[in-house]
Amino acid sequence: MPTPSPLTENSPPLRIPELTCPFPSEVNPYVEEVDRDTLAWLAASGMIDGADNLARYGAARYGWLGARTYPYAVRELCQIVTDWCVWLFAFDDAFCESDRSAAEIARALPLFVSVIDDLDDGDPVGNVFARSLLEIKTRIAAAGNGDQLDRWRSMTKDYLFAQVWEAANREHDVVPSFDDYIVMRRRTGAMLTVFALIDVAAGAYLTPDEWRHPGVRAITEHANDVVVWDNDLISYAKERSGPNINNNLVSVLCRHKGCSTQEAMDLIGVMRNEAVAGMVALRPRLDALGSPGVAAYVKGLERWISGSVDYSLTSSRYVMALSG
Numbered sequence: 001m002p003t004p005s006p007l008t009e010n011s012p013p014l015r016i017p018e019l020t021c022p023f024p025s026e027v028n029p030y031v032e033e034v035d036r037d038t039l040a041w042l043a044a045s046g047m048i049d050g051a052d053n054l055a056r057y058g059a060a061r062y063g064w065l066g067a068r069t070y071p072y073a074v075r076e077l078c079q080i081v082t083d084w085c086v087w088l089f090a091f092d093d094a095f096c097e098s099d100r101s102a103a104e105i106a107r108a109l110p111l112f113v114s115v116i117d118d119l120d121d122g123d124p125v126g127n128v129f130a131r132s133l134l135e136i137k138t139r140i141a142a143a144g145n146g147d148q149l150d151r152w153r154s155m156t157k158d159y160l161f162a163q164v165w166e167a168a169n170r171e172h173d174v175v176p177s178f179d180d181y182i183v184m185r186r187r188t189g190a191m192l193t194v195f196a197l198i199d200v201a202a203g204a205y206l207t208p209d210e211w212r213h214p215g216v217r218a219i220t221e222h223a224n225d226v227v228v229w230d231n232d233l234i235s236y237a238k239e240r241s242g243p244n245i246n247n248n249l250v251s252v253l254c255r256h257k258g259c260s261t262q263e264a265m266d267l268i269g270v271m272r273n274e275a276v277a278g279m280v281a282l283r284p285r286l287d288a289l290g291s292p293g294v295a296a297y298v299k300g301l302e303r304w305i306s307g308s309v310d311y312s313l314t315s316s317r318y319v320m321a322l323s324g
Helices: 031-045 051-059 063-069 075-097 104-119 128-143 145-171 178-188 191-195 199-200 214-239 249-257 261-287 294-313 316-323
Strands: none
Touching: 031 051, 031 063, 031 075, 031 128, 051 294, 063 075, 063 294, 075 128, 075 145, 075 199, 104 128, 104 145, 128 145, 128 191, 145 178, 145 191, 178 191, 178 214, 178 249, 191 214, 191 294, 199 214, 199 294, 214 261, 214 294, 249 261, 261 294
16 A cells, blocks of 8 residues: 655655635734743643643744634633643643553543533542643633533534544554545544634624534534644644654545655645635625624634644744754
8 A cells, every 4th residue: 555655865855735825814912911821821730741841832832823813802712712722732742642542542531521511610630631621611611601611512522532533543553544534633633622612702602503504514614624634734744753643634645545745745735725715605605694603703713724824834833843
């Protein structure tokens, strides 16, 4: 079977396709305060061991991710969504970009599900990731309503359970099929958990019926695909020597479509541009609904596209790998 092209000293450098974005790029005016306080929250959480690791997170300036992807949020709400993004990065580094087995992650799930569904603020939780998750949930509950909290709960549980599938691929050296990968990447990427907070951050309620609207579901799927495929492109250099390389669309296309590494990257560029075009095409249909919640949600998805591209191409989390 074709596998990703080996990269040697004489190999030409990989070229990431242009990540076109027709959506405006904005930055939340509270970016510096959010960046400072997110790092302080992370340091106090206990999720990161050692001064060097904490410094690495500080250098990544995750406050700029929250500020670029939620530029419309007031100070408190931008802090919540940014802290949630950083929880996801810390969890990803500890559980998903590691050699943890599928069984080990599966055995950890009951605690996280209990935190999401059953535990209340102040209940004792020993695990630092679970304790921080409970604190985030408490803040989301205070900022939003029951429907918004339940949406975030559901998407977060989907994300956590999908990590078992991803870990099983690592453990057994499986490159998933193209169809399986597309379905599961929409869950392993955690984007639905952050999209679920767009209307909370915007202060414009998206009702359950609107969340289930076919047009909303379709534009959500397109936006999800764009962000996670862009991430696969940008992070490939970072991941290519790591345990999670099989869980990357570049590797999937190389294995199952017979592509070289560069051909796979170019194909992903075409795919993500088609998904962006799909978002643009859906906008008039959704505007016609005349719903402030839907309008704010669509704007939030668009800012996630522009914001994630702008952040990823300037963040030390990815730029150091791209230049290495």
